Amino acid sequence: MHDIRLIRENPAAFDAGLAKRGLEPISAELLALDEKKRSISTQMQLCQARRNEASKLIGQAMAQKDMEKAEALKAEVAELKERLPQLEAEDRAIGEELQSLLLAIPNLPADDVPLGTDESENLEQARWGTPRSFDFTPQDHADFGPALGLDFEAAAAISGARFAALRGQMARLHRALAQFMLDRQSGGNGYEEVNPPLLVRDEALVGTGQLPKFTEDLFRTTDGRWLIPTAEVSLTNLVREQIVPETALPLRFTALTPCFRSEAGSAGRDTRGFIRQHQFEKVELVAICRPEDSEAEHQKMLAAAEGILQALNLPYRRVLLCTGDMGFGARKTYDLEVWLPSQNSYREISSVSNCGDFQARRMNARYKPEGEKNTRFLHTLNGSGLAVGRTLVAVLENYQQADGSVIIPEVLAPYMGGITKLEAAKN
Incomplete structure (x- = not known):
């Protein structure tokens, strides 16, 4: 605000x-x-x-x-x-x-954010990795995934469109990715692991900027609570209505949670496959810091998200969003876009945003500098480290083989219980 x-x-x-x-x-x-x-x-x-x-x-x-x-x-x-x-x-x-x-007024962009009206005017900053050259035509995960345990039909019968059931080895790979990400972020990257509430009150969503503007994108319970669209809501609100000691800063949180989105504004987009779901899991990163430290925290968070893609050897590019493509609460955002062979293009897998004091004002979250009488508003940052479902899609497509199997990335070996390849069940 x-x-x-x-x-x-x-x-x-x-x-x-x-x-x-x-x-x-x-x-x-x-x-x-x-x-x-x-x-x-x-x-x-x-x-x-x-x-x-x-x-x-x-x-x-x-x-x-x-x-x-x-x-x-x-x-x-x-x-x-x-x-x-x-x-x-x-x-x-x-x-x-x-x-x-x-x-209802969005955050103002930082001075170094490029001017633009939509995603076509975003600024590509770097690429990492080389897209694989296939000796066969790479398939869409939605086509070969069902034989490996990606069940869209049963989920649709249970819940409708934009849901999926992951079975057997596919569920194991999804879990392995999530645990690998969480271990990385809570280990070497220094984020404190949190198991936060999935149901929140109005004021929590107002605090992070989802309410009142994005009501249609959320799911509400019969008792007036909301299912979180991202763990950013719960993690950022941990400092709501607080004066944090300067000596405690920066605070860095991470959480693996289900996320729930109605996708009200995405009619017709990614209707096939596992990219855009009503329910998905994500490892979230949140940082809370002094204003003078927020740019450095932004770079740290960006590196933490990129490190996951690099460890999985997934080619990606880093993009600085223009003013017309940034989210409501952000003053500066980088998107990480992973290479998907079936689409022959890069697709978003993480957004890493610096919100400045925008959310802190809405939450009344402050800190007291040492030696000063007055308090100041904190700066908050958030990013995906990463979206688990989209990472699963990227692994399936980039590691697919001509026979429909999928090689497991080496870094996931400790999480896969000896499974080195996803293969269709033999009749």
């Missing part, structure tokens, strides 16, 4: 930041509401002060037996008592309107 005080100080800069995202200026509307709210607040303070003063004067007038003055003062106090709730209601209504507007 944005600080109305900063908008007051430089409304032109705020509107210029929104313009980079292709949005119309809104500072004038915000400041008009802000001015109205501050005016009402001033009236409330004056009314309260006058009511207190008049109440004291009543006692003095009574002591002096000036009943006419006392009655006049009583009438004034009664009028002020009636006026104050009206002003409080106005103040509350305008405050809610202003808050609603501020919550």
Whole structure:
């Protein structure tokens, strides 16, 4: 969320930041509401002060037996008592309107984010690995995966479209990938492993920016809770409404969780296969730090995500997103896109974002610098390290063999219980 005080100080800069995202200026509307709210607040303070003063004067007038003055003062106090709730209601209504507007405005892009309107204007920064040359036509995982245990039909009968059941050796490979990622991130990469709640309240999703804007992308329970679309929600909110000691920073969290998304805005996209599901697993990375450390944390998190792809020997590219393609809460985002032979293209497998103090303001998450009286808002970062299902797809396609089998990457050997190859069951 944005600080109305900063908008007051430089409304032109705020509107210029929104313009980079292709949005119309809104500072004038915000400041008009802000001015109205501050005016009402001033009236409330004056009314309260006058009511207190008049109440004291009543006692003095009574002591002096000036009943006419006392009655006049009583009438004034009664009028002020009636006026104050009206002003409080106005103040509350305008405050809610202003808050609603501020919550709907995306983060402003960092200065070094390239300008652009959509993904076609993202900036490729680097490539790692060389796509494999096949001596046969590589197949889509959705075509050869079912013979290896990727069951779309049974899942559709149980739950409908965009669900899959993983069976036997396929389930083992999926689990191996997830455990390998979690071990890497919680081991050498220094992220604290967390097993967080999968159901959260409204304020948690407001804190990380999914609400109120993206309600349609979420699943809600009958008791008013929400299934998390990403562990970012639970992990980032661990510092909600807290003042974190500076000595405890940075905080780095990782979690392997199911994630649930309605994919409301993706009709017709990736309808085949395992790439875009309503339910999937992901190893999430979250960092919480001082503002001056957030750029370094961003690079650390990016390296942690890239390290998984490198260990699996999966070719990928790193892309810096333009202003028109960044997520709502991000001020700067890198996407990692893994090579998929069947599509002859790179597809997103991780987004790693620096949110600055945008989420911290929404969560009221602060820290107190040593030697200072005042607190400051924290910076938060998040990224996938990695999406397990999409990594499974990348392994299947890049390690597929002409006979329909799939070689297991060497780094997964300790997790596979001796299985070195996925093969179709023999009749």
